[in-house]
Amino acid sequence: MEQKLVALSGNEAVAYAFKQARPHVASAFPITPQTEMMHKFAEFVANGETETEMILVESEHSAMSAAVGSAAAGARTFTATSSAGFALMWEIVYVAASLRLPICMALVNRALSGNINIHCDHSDSMGGRDAGWIHLFSENAQESYDNAVMAWRIGEHMDVRLPVMVNYDGFIISHTADALHMLPDDAAYDFIGKYKHAYTLLDPENPVTVGPLDLTDYYFEHKASQLATYERVPGIVQSVSEEFGALTGRTYQFCEEYAMDDAELVIVVLGSSAGTCKDVIDEYREKGVKVGLLKIRMFRPFPVQMIAEKLAGRKAVAVLDRSASFGGQGGPVFMETRSAMYGQQVPVNNYIYGLGGRDFDLHQVEEVIDDLQKVAAGEELQLINLLGIRS
Amino acid sequence: MSFLKNSELHEGGIIREAGNAHDYQTGDWRTFVPQFVEENCIHCMFCWIYCPDSAIDIDTSGDKPKMKGIILDHCKGCGICATECPPAKKGKAALVMVREEK
Numbered sequence: 001m002e003q004k005l006v007a008l009s010g011n012e013a014v015a016y017a018f019k020q021a022r023p024h025v026a027s028a029f030p031i032t033p034q035t036e037m038m039h040k041f042a043e044f045v046a047n048g049e050t051e052t053e054m055i056l057v058e059s060e061h062s063a064m065s066a067a068v069g070s071a072a073a074g075a076r077t078f079t080a081t082s083s084a085g086f087a088l089m090w091e092i093v094y095v096a097a098s099l100r101l102p103i104c105m106a107l108v109n110r111a112l113s114g115n116i117n118i119h120c121d122h123s124d125s126m127g128g129r130d131a132g133w134i135h136l137f138s139e140n141a142q143e144s145y146d147n148a149v150m151a152w153r154i155g156e157h158m159d160v161r162l163p164v165m166v167n168y169d170g171f172i173i174s175h176t177a178d179a180l181h182m183l184p185d186d187a188a189y190d191f192i193g194k195y196k197h198a199y200t201l202l203d204p205e206n207p208v209t210v211g212p213l214d215l216t217d218y219y220f221e222h223k224a225s226q227l228a229t230y231e232r233v234p235g236i237v238q239s240v241s242e243e244f245g246a247l248t249g250r251t252y253q254f255c256e257e258y259a260m261d262d263a264e265l266v267i268v269v270l271g272s273s274a275g276t277c278k279d280v281i282d283e284y285r286e287k288g289v290k291v292g293l294l295k296i297r298m299f300r301p302f303p304v305q306m307i308a309e310k311l312a313g314r315k316a317v318a319v320l321d322r323s324a325s326f327g328g329q330g331g332p333v334f335m336e337t338r339s340a341m342y343g344q345q346v347p348v349n350n351y352i353y354g355l356g357g358r359d360f361d362l363h364q365v366e367e368v369i370d371d372l373q374k375v376a377a378g379e380e381l382q383l384i385n386l387l388g389i390r391s
Numbered sequence: 392m393s394f395l396k397n398s399e400l401h402e403g404g405i406i407r408e409a410g411n412a413h414d415y416q417t418g419d420w421r422t423f424v425p426q427f428v429e430e431n432c433i434h435c436m437f438c439w440i441y442c443p444d445s446a447i448d449i450d451t452s453g454d455k456p457k458m459k460g461i462i463l464d465h466c467k468g469c470g471i472c473a474t475e476c477p478p479a480k481k482g483k484a485a486l487v488m489v490r491e492e493k
């Protein structure tokens with residue numbers, strides 16, 4: 001498929017992807033760094049490029065509530081937010097997943113308060129990691145766009161019916177102009193397909209009750225059914241990715257492997273930091289250091305099997321977390337990765353980095369690779385480390 | 392009352408069967424139970440209108456509906472019917488709340 005090479009910010013790229021899905025409803029409240037995405041989308045609506053009904057609400061709690069109402073009514077729906085906005089949605093974030101409503105959301109990753117900070121980290125997304133959404137992470141504008149196209153197909157699949165969150169790093173991706181290939185509008189819509197609802201509130205011939213009181217006698221059974229759904233998700237994500245690959249030439253896995261074939265040392269990371277790691281890995285590869293990268297693209301459901309397989313037999317693994325779990329043992333990516341590797345004799349260390357948008361520079365990656373070499377040589381280092389901190 | 396298994400439930404915990412409140416028995420929540428005093432009843436249907444569940448049994452076969460009694464499987468003992476009963480306000484209650492024993 002011939003695709004246009006365009007220069008867009010991550011926000012603009014995602015706004016295009018959402019427009020191409022021809023959503024019926026969008027509800028949102030502005031928050032930095034998400035604002036520009038909805039701004040661009042509102043421009044499409046104002047110019048008549050999409051017939052989406054925009055609902056401009058008074059808070060993110062209402063944005064997610066409106067999205068739930070709209071999706072339950074049977075409409076293709078999306079919203080977008082960042083940071084505190086996502087935190088304010090909290091209650092309804094769970095409702096969206098529990099009611100099995102395939103809402104799409106752009107979560108432009110930003111640190112949570114306090115103190116107040118507008119820059120990138122993953123604490124917003126990680127706070128919602130147990131809410132039942134599918135979490136996709138993006139390295140650049142191209143991946144943000146591609147995830148935002150595939151998200152509809154994944155969430156709306158009749159065996160899935162779950163909300164999908166497209167994560168991309170605030171400012172680093174959202175506000176940086178990047179070159180990407182974009183599908184023509186019709187081809188993107190053909191790929192995404194016409195919206196089909198699993199149930200609708202607007203059909204008097206087939207009435208449904210949505211969200212009734214669910215007490216000790218049924219709530220647990222409903223949660224058991226929901227839990228079973230996540231086992232079906234990876235296979236469907238895989239098939240959607242393959243179909244997308246056949247169309248665009250860009251095929252994605254749950255994790256991207258970079259220089260992994262013979263790697264003895266492995267860095268595990270999410271999002272835009274993968275690019276920084278790749279550059280430094282290239283330098284070390286030239287020096288003969290066998291280091292590779294495993295970039296997690298889908299954090300929920302967590303690709304346990306793939307990660308366990310890809311990290312098996314390595315000499316040392318470093319997991320990078322752009323969020324902290326206060327009082328927990330390391331960051332969320334570390335906890336999940338280490339748990340997936342249970343029983344393996346591979347040393348795994350954790351590095352918390354880039355909180356509040358602290359620049360993740362080449363020297364920090366060098367520090368990690370130097371540590372990996374020491375661990376591989378048998379040295380025991382601190383389990384949980386902070387990168388790029390003045391101490 | 393029998394319960395469905397998780398494999399028998401609809402996704403998202405939605406209910407597709409309209410009017411199913413009738414099948415869901417809530418009568419074991421009660422402390423007080425209304426007693427129907429038929430000779431005082433004027434069949435005004437206030438109790439039927441005010442009942443938050445579906446606990447008032449009525450006979451609709453005639454020209455006008457007639458109050459028949461309480462469906463105990465659905466009565467939670469809230470007492471709204473006894474409070475709203477017009478004859479009760481005149482001292483001749485057709486519905487009287489009593490503590491349920493055993």
